Amino acid sequence: METQNRPTIIRLIVYWMMAAGMTGLVSGLAFATGVVEWVYDELETPFFLPPLMILTWLWIAKTMIMALALWTVDRFGTGLSRWIAMIGITLLFLASAGWLTGFVILRDVSVGFYAILVSFILTVLTMLVVGRANKAAGVMMWPVFGWTTFMLVVSFELMRLNTGLQLAGL
Template sequence: MTDAVAPRWLSPRSLLVLAAALALSVAASVLGSGVTTPNLPWYETLAKPPFNPPKAAFPIAWTILYVLMALALWRAAVLGRGAARGRAILAYGVQYVLNVGWSFAFFGAQSPALGLAVIGALLVAIAWTIVRFRAIDRAAALLLWPYLAWVSFAALLNASILVLNR
């Protein structure tokens, strides 16, 4: 880190952006959990593929992913300028809405089919976000790759549940 960059990371604005990015991740987690938790009894009745992870894996994975997402957003927001930053934040916003929307589609509507449609759009939106973040900061883009990998796995899991429960 150069001397010119170090103060930017520690500035009040940067720390406020970090706090906002973390708060956004907490909000996504709370919204998703709020619709998922009451519908877990329904989920337990579904046939699942043999590669379905144990229940404990989901909150661990999502906690890590939400922290990585917040750090990526923070870097893009602090380092980005002008239209590039605006496009990156727009892409992040779209994937964020789809991320939360998946819980409402799959669990809230109790619809693996609707969940699969939303997660397909989410995968495209995450890839778009990575491209937009990469235009600003390579590290910000790299922080989103585990998220893309997990959501790809989740899409396979969602599709398998849909097929097994027809």
């Protein structure tokens, strides 16, 4: 049996603090730059876009679950898949920065859609390896997958409704 130093609850708190800082940054930028008003007042939105507070709380929950999954893989993961899973989850946090840049800072619904599309593909790939590294962390990734899938659909609809994108039968 390997005797190695695995992260304690302190590292989980650090991961959660970093995730909370990231969600605070996104929320602060969204309100400070007026993107909230842009989305809810100026853009055509799909009927299933939830109210802002629900959207915010779900995004915070998703980010905190990702941090918990990262810690779980770090603490209990095994083999090479542990390291690959940790890299994948970290890349998911960076993918959020891509969406932040495209949608919130540039205010471009198309760039936001493509950023969330990349995030969706990365989520699927990460889920495959996270489940191999640690089953509990793999289960934690399902809400992340659900959220990313929902936001992919929302982003597509925002792009379709606001760029004149016409699809056959839609």
